[in-house]
Amino acid sequence: MIEVSIFGAAGLTGRELLTWLRHHPSARPVFLTSDQHAGRSVAQVFPELSEYNNLHFSRHEDTPPTGSLVFLATPNQTSMDLAPALLERGHKVIDLSGAFRIPEQPLFERFYGIEHTCFSLVSEAVYGMPELFREQIRNAQFISNPGCYPTGSIIPLHFLKEAGGRIRQVIVDAKSGVSGAGGRTEDAGFAFQNVYENFRAYKVLKHQHTPEIQIYGADGPRFQSPDEAKNTPILVFTPHLLPIYRGILSTIFVEWEESPSSDPATSLKGRSTSEPFVRYLESPEAVELKKTQHTNFVDFSARSMGHITMIVSAIDNLVKGAAGQAIQNMNLMEGLPETEGLLARTEVMAH
Numbered sequence: 188m189i190e191v192s193i194f195g196a197a198g199l200t201g202r203e204l205l206t207w208l209r210h211h212p213s214a215r216p217v218f219l220t221s222d223q224h225a226g227r228s229v230a231q232v233f234p235e236l237s238e239y240n241n242l243h244f245s246r247h248e249d250t251p252p253t254g255s256l257v258f259l260a261t262p263n264q265t266s267m268d269l270a271p272a273l274l275e276r277g278h279k280v281i282d283l284s285g286a287f288r289i290p291e292q293p294l295f296e297r298f299y300g301i302e303h304t305c306f307s308l309v310s311e312a313v314y315g316m317p318e319l320f321r322e323q324i325r326n327a328q329f330i331s332n333p334g335c336y337p338t339g340s341i342i343p344l345h346f347l348k349e350a351g352g353r354i355r356q357v358i359v360d361a362k363s364g365v366s367g368a369g370g371r372t373e374d375a376g377f378a379f380q381n382v383y384e385n386f387r388a389y390k391v392l393k394h395q396h397t398p399e400i401q402i403y404g405a406d407g408p409r410f411q412s413p414d415e416a417k418n419t420p421i422l423v424f425t426p427h428l429l430p431i432y433r434g435i436l437s438t439i440f441v442e443w444e445e446s447p448s449s450d451p452a453t454s455l456k457g458r459s460t461s462e463p464f465v466r467y468l469e470s471p472e473a474v475e476l477k478k479t480q481h482t483n484f485v486d487f488s489a490r491s492m493g494h495i496t497m498i499v500s501a502i503d504n505l506v507k508g509a510a511g512q513a514i515q516n517m518n519l520m521e522g523l524p525e526t527e528g529l530l531a532r533t534e535v536m537a538h
């Protein structure tokens with residue numbers, strides 16, 4: 188049995204990890220942190236997780252048991268503070284924050300608005316998207332788990348790149364429920380009374396997931412401003428806030444400089460069949476949040492007209508966009524079946 192520790196276990200993604208780990212036959216949580224709930228049992232804080240009535244929250248400064256695999260479900264700065272010492276102590280670490288995803292320091296600092304305090308570790312982190320880096324993940328000690336918006340966009344865009352052709356431009360128009368947009372934020376813009384019966388864009392042209400989508404979905408590790416773009420594609424990403432709790436639906440517009448020789452939809456469908464958590468649906472209109480909520484699947488479908496391909500994708504930001512993908516990575520790192528503990532749909536958690 189693999190023993191796991193979770194820093195930030197009472198946050199949205201930490202709670203989602205706990206929800207999924209209840210069903211996992213080969214892993215169990217042994218150490219959890221939350222300053223605000225320190226000393227209380229999980230079952231006291233989250234009544235729906237009554238299985239964990241003997242597991243108590245520790246403080247963030249406490250030390251996880253030797254040998255446990257550690258999930259960091261923490262803010263970016265906290266992950267930078269914690270990861271170096273945990274890796275030094277020999278823990279396998281899966282970081283859910285964005286702290287180790289961007290391989291260029293100025294780009295990270297520009298989009299995240301904070302200084303990187305341990306940038307040398309970025310090159311040790313494997314980007315934890317099994318559809319792109321499965322073999323590297325199997326041998327990794329340190330995983331940087333992908334962001335939620337990037338997960339829904341990068342997987343279809345990466346498969347599309349494999350189909351050939353040359354892309355001129357990618358426009359990602361994505362809509363998220365509040366859990367993907369703000370965590371347990373105090374920001375009034377994400378409060379129920381301001382989100383309910385409302386719909387708006389946010390962080391236009393400055394969202395921190397932009398370079399991640401550009402790097403892994405569009406064109407490698409070079410971020411461009413529109414006027415720098417020549418033969419390489421540019422990416423425009425606009426996130427929107429939906430008046431729902433979980434799920435991200437992305438409408439991805441791809442303009443071809445040179446179309447691939449075969450139909451993009453046929454290539455995407457063929458490439459998806461070998462992936463356990465990717466489902467290619469019969470039409471873009473068939474892709475919807477309800478089919479992916481509380482599951483580890485990414486659904487998508489595409490249609491082309493002339494030099495344009497439109498892809499619509501959907502994920503649950505807390506599962507394939509965070510905790511589920513992190514457990515998928517844990518399974519690979521520990522030599523377990525990749526789908527172990529992840530095929531059931533968990534709807535027990537109200538929110």
Ligand SMILES: NC(=O)c1ccc[n+]([C@@H]2O[C@H](COP(=O)([O-])OP(=O)(O)OC[C@H]3O[C@@H](n4cnc5c(N)ncnc54)[C@H](OP(=O)(O)O)[C@@H]3O)[C@@H](O)[C@H]2O)c1
Nearest residue numbers: 195197198199200221222223247260261284367370371509
């Ligand atoms: N929400 C999503 O859909 C999503 C998806 C992918 C990735 N992520 C990333 O995953 C991370 C967690 O996101 P979230 O939505 O779960 O955030 P959240 O709900 O705000 O929870 C953050 C957690 O971090 C803990 N924390 C704060 N300071 C800490 C410290 N110094 N040491 C250890 N833990 C500390 C908090 O502990 P207390 O309980 O004491 O307050 C809280 O439980 C973020 O980096 C986020 O960007 C989120």
